[in-house]
Amino acid sequence: MNLYVSNLMSHITAEDLKKLFLPFGYVASTKVITDKFTGVSRGFGFVVMPQQEEADKAMRELEGKNVDGRNISVAEARERTDRRSY
Template structure:
């Protein structure tokens, strides 16, 4: 299950995030999305957990948790759609 984690502080690292989720089960990948121009965090990440039950428990338990001064938000990631150029 792929989780979308938002409202991250810029100082949160992939290791910090992975550690939080590993407490609930196996984490296959953890990727904080970075701004191409500045190289800083855009404030969101994707965490993939192979076991749906573990991912759902992590989502339930960690949603709203204070992480480095901000409450994080966790939802199931949606498939990316092609963007229309106007």
């Protein structure tokens, strides 16, 4: 399952996300989205946890959890839609 994690502090890294989610099960990958020009975090990222039960538990337990002064939000990621208009 692909999880969307938002309201992250700008200094949170992909490794930090992995450490946050590892207690709930296997983490296949993590990614923090950064601004393509400045390289600064945009405050959200993605965590891939292949086991549905582990991902569900992580979502329940981490939703609203205070991480470095901010209450993060964790939800199942939605498919990306094409935002370009022609």
